[in-house]
Amino acid sequence: MDDAKACQWQDPERGDHDEGRYFLRNTSVQNFLWSDLFVTVKDRQTKESRDLIHNISGDVNQGELVALMGPSGCGKTTLLNVLARRPASSGARVNGESYINGAKIESRKFGRMTSYVEQEDALIGSMTVQETLKFAADLSLPSTVSKAQRIERIDTLLESFGIQKQANTLVGTPIRKGISGGQKRRVSVASQLITCPKILFLDEPTSGLDSTASYEVISYVKELAKANNIIIIASIHQPSTTTFQLFDKLLLLSSGRTCYFGPVSNVDDYFGKIGHPIPGNTNPAEFLLDIVSSDFSKLNEDAQARVEDIQQSWTKSVEAESVNKQISDRLSMAAGEKDNAAADDMARPGSIRITAALLHRSFIKSYRDVVAYGIRIVMYLGLAIMMGTVWLRLHPSQEYIQPFVNAIFFGSAFMSFMAVAYVPAFLEDRATFAKERANGLYSATPFMISNFIIGLPFLFLISILFSVVSYWLSNFQPTAEAFFTWVMWIFLDLVAAESLVVFVTAIFPNFVIALALVAFANGLWMSVGGFLVTPTILNVFWKYVFHYIDYQAYVFQGMMVNEFSNRIYSCGSGCQCTYQTDLASQCQIRGTGVLEEYGYATGRTGKWAGILVGIIAVYRLFGWIALTLRKT
Structure with missing residues (x-):
C-alpha cells in the first residue's frame, strides 16, 4: 500500500492533511470490547435452547487486525454479525454487550462508525471501479463535502489499494469480463472506507481466492489498519501460513466457544503449554483447525474429548483471566462516562x-x-415480429374478428408474462440494496422510487418498438389515436407486470421461487382476464376475487374497446352475420356488437387506466413494505 493514509486526504483549499477531517471528526476509537456474548436459538428437533455463541469475550485496540477462525459451522459469521450489530440468526436471542472505549454506544452512532464487507462481493458488474467508489461516496458523504474533495478521496483510495490502473475497468458481469477476484475484494473494502470507519468487519475476505490473492488482500488490509488506526475484524476459514501470520490477534472458535484469544505470536507457546504443540514445518492455521474440529465427534470420541479439553483449558487459563481483567479494568475506567467515543456525528x-x-x-x-x-428489447422485438407475421394483414371482415381478438389477447398477455425476464436484474439490484442498507446508507424508500422511475423510459421504449412493428403488420384500426392508445395499454401492462416482479421478488429473493411465482401469477391473470372465459359467464368466485384485481383484464378490455368501438366489419358473401347489430341489414357488423358479447362498455378508458395505475401503486407499495420489514 502507498505511504499515503487511506483515511487521510487533503483539503484542496487549505492544502493541509487531516485524518477523517470531513467525516467522523473528533471520533477516536482506542479499543473495541465485547463481554459475555451469547447467541441462543431453539433447536428444531429437540425444541430446547442451543447456544450458537457461548460466553465470548475479547478486546481489540486501534490498528489491530483480528482473525475469527474455526471449522465450518463454529459460529464465525454469527459472532461477526453480533459484533457488527447485525441480525445474528433467524429467531436468535442475543445477550451480552459490546463497548467502544469502554462505553456503550447506541446502534445509530455505532453504525456511523463502522462498515461491513460481506463475503459475497455485492458489486454492480456494469460499473467501473472508479464509478463504484464514486457512487459509494455519493450515497454516504454529506453535501458539505465538495466534488473536488470527493474526487481526491476516491483517487487516494484507488492509489492506496493499488487499483488505480483498473479505475476505468468494469467490475465484470457473466457476459463481460472485468477485474480479478482479488481486485474485487479490494474494491469492496475500498468502497467501505469512503467515510473512514473506525471499525471494519470483513466476512471471509479471502473466500474464493487462491493463496497468493488471499495474501495480497490481507496484506493490504493489514497495512490499512496500521496506517489509519482502524480496528479490523475478519472471519477467515483456512489461511496459508504467510497469510495467518499477518494477523495481530486470533479468536479461535469451536462449537461457538472460545479455544484461544490473543496475539498470533503467542499461539505456539499457548498450545504447546496445554499439550498440543504445533509441529514444525506445519501450517499453524491448518493444525489449529484440525484439533478444534468436532464435526465428526460422534465417530471419534477422542476428538470430541480433545475439543472439550481445549475449551476448558482456555476457560481456566491465565490468558483468559488476563483478557477478562483487561476488559473489566477498561470498563471501570470508563464508568460514568457516556458515549465518550463519539463527539461529532457524521451527517x-x-x-x-x-x-x-x-x-x-x-x-x-x-x-x-x-x-x-x-x-x-431484442426479445420483445422478436415477439412483435412473430405476432405481426402470424396475424398478418387481418381484414375488417367477419372471419377475421376472432383472430383480431386472439391477437389482442396474445399481445397483452404475453408481453406481461415475459416480464419474468426482469427477475434476475431486480435480484441483483436487491442484493446491492440489502448490502448498502445494512451499512446504514439508505432505506427502502429511495431505492423503490429510483427503481420505479428508471424503468419507465425503458418500458416506454419497449412499448413503442413492439407497437410500431406488431400494430401495423396486423392491421389494427389505422388511426393515430388508436395506435397511441394501444401504446398506452402496452406500456401500463409492462409497468404493472414489472411491478408484480418487484413485489414478489421483494418477498422471495430467490431466483427459482420468484420466477415460479411470477409465472404462476401471470398464468392466473390470463385465466381470469376475460379472453378464455368472458366476464359475463366467469365463475363468481374467480370474477369477484381475482378478475377485478387482474391488471391484464383491464389491458385486454381497453385494447378491445380501442379496436372494436369505432370499426365496422363486413359479414361476407352469404351475409350471415355472426354478431347481430343495427347494421345487419347492410350485411355489416358494428364493432360494439363484439364488445357486448364480452360485456365491455365504451367510454371507460380513463377509469380502467386509473384502476391500472392504482394496481401498479399497490404492487409497489407492497414491495416497499416487504423490503422495509425484511432485513435480509
Missing part, C-alpha cells in the same frame, strides 16, 4: 440526493447491462 446525504444518486447509477447500469433491458 448523511438527504433523501433527494440519495435518490438522485441511485437514479444515476441505475441509468448507467441499465444501458450497459444487456441482461436488464438489452436482451428484453
Whole structure:
C-alpha cells in the first residue's frame, strides 16, 4: 500500500492533511470490547435452547487486525454479525454487550462508525471501479463535502489499494469480463472506507481466492489498519501460513466457544503449554483447525474429548483471566462516562440526493447491462415480429374478428408474462440494496422510487418498438389515436407486470421461487382476464376475487374497446352475420356488437387506466413494505 493514509486526504483549499477531517471528526476509537456474548436459538428437533455463541469475550485496540477462525459451522459469521450489530440468526436471542472505549454506544452512532464487507462481493458488474467508489461516496458523504474533495478521496483510495490502473475497468458481469477476484475484494473494502470507519468487519475476505490473492488482500488490509488506526475484524476459514501470520490477534472458535484469544505470536507457546504443540514445518492455521474440529465427534470420541479439553483449558487459563481483567479494568475506567467515543456525528446525504444518486447509477447500469433491458428489447422485438407475421394483414371482415381478438389477447398477455425476464436484474439490484442498507446508507424508500422511475423510459421504449412493428403488420384500426392508445395499454401492462416482479421478488429473493411465482401469477391473470372465459359467464368466485384485481383484464378490455368501438366489419358473401347489430341489414357488423358479447362498455378508458395505475401503486407499495420489514 502507498505511504499515503487511506483515511487521510487533503483539503484542496487549505492544502493541509487531516485524518477523517470531513467525516467522523473528533471520533477516536482506542479499543473495541465485547463481554459475555451469547447467541441462543431453539433447536428444531429437540425444541430446547442451543447456544450458537457461548460466553465470548475479547478486546481489540486501534490498528489491530483480528482473525475469527474455526471449522465450518463454529459460529464465525454469527459472532461477526453480533459484533457488527447485525441480525445474528433467524429467531436468535442475543445477550451480552459490546463497548467502544469502554462505553456503550447506541446502534445509530455505532453504525456511523463502522462498515461491513460481506463475503459475497455485492458489486454492480456494469460499473467501473472508479464509478463504484464514486457512487459509494455519493450515497454516504454529506453535501458539505465538495466534488473536488470527493474526487481526491476516491483517487487516494484507488492509489492506496493499488487499483488505480483498473479505475476505468468494469467490475465484470457473466457476459463481460472485468477485474480479478482479488481486485474485487479490494474494491469492496475500498468502497467501505469512503467515510473512514473506525471499525471494519470483513466476512471471509479471502473466500474464493487462491493463496497468493488471499495474501495480497490481507496484506493490504493489514497495512490499512496500521496506517489509519482502524480496528479490523475478519472471519477467515483456512489461511496459508504467510497469510495467518499477518494477523495481530486470533479468536479461535469451536462449537461457538472460545479455544484461544490473543496475539498470533503467542499461539505456539499457548498450545504447546496445554499439550498440543504445533509441529514444525506445519501450517499453524491448518493444525489449529484440525484439533478444534468436532464435526465428526460422534465417530471419534477422542476428538470430541480433545475439543472439550481445549475449551476448558482456555476457560481456566491465565490468558483468559488476563483478557477478562483487561476488559473489566477498561470498563471501570470508563464508568460514568457516556458515549465518550463519539463527539461529532457524521451527517448523511438527504433523501433527494440519495435518490438522485441511485437514479444515476441505475441509468448507467441499465444501458450497459444487456441482461436488464438489452436482451428484453431484442426479445420483445422478436415477439412483435412473430405476432405481426402470424396475424398478418387481418381484414375488417367477419372471419377475421376472432383472430383480431386472439391477437389482442396474445399481445397483452404475453408481453406481461415475459416480464419474468426482469427477475434476475431486480435480484441483483436487491442484493446491492440489502448490502448498502445494512451499512446504514439508505432505506427502502429511495431505492423503490429510483427503481420505479428508471424503468419507465425503458418500458416506454419497449412499448413503442413492439407497437410500431406488431400494430401495423396486423392491421389494427389505422388511426393515430388508436395506435397511441394501444401504446398506452402496452406500456401500463409492462409497468404493472414489472411491478408484480418487484413485489414478489421483494418477498422471495430467490431466483427459482420468484420466477415460479411470477409465472404462476401471470398464468392466473390470463385465466381470469376475460379472453378464455368472458366476464359475463366467469365463475363468481374467480370474477369477484381475482378478475377485478387482474391488471391484464383491464389491458385486454381497453385494447378491445380501442379496436372494436369505432370499426365496422363486413359479414361476407352469404351475409350471415355472426354478431347481430343495427347494421345487419347492410350485411355489416358494428364493432360494439363484439364488445357486448364480452360485456365491455365504451367510454371507460380513463377509469380502467386509473384502476391500472392504482394496481401498479399497490404492487409497489407492497414491495416497499416487504423490503422495509425484511432485513435480509
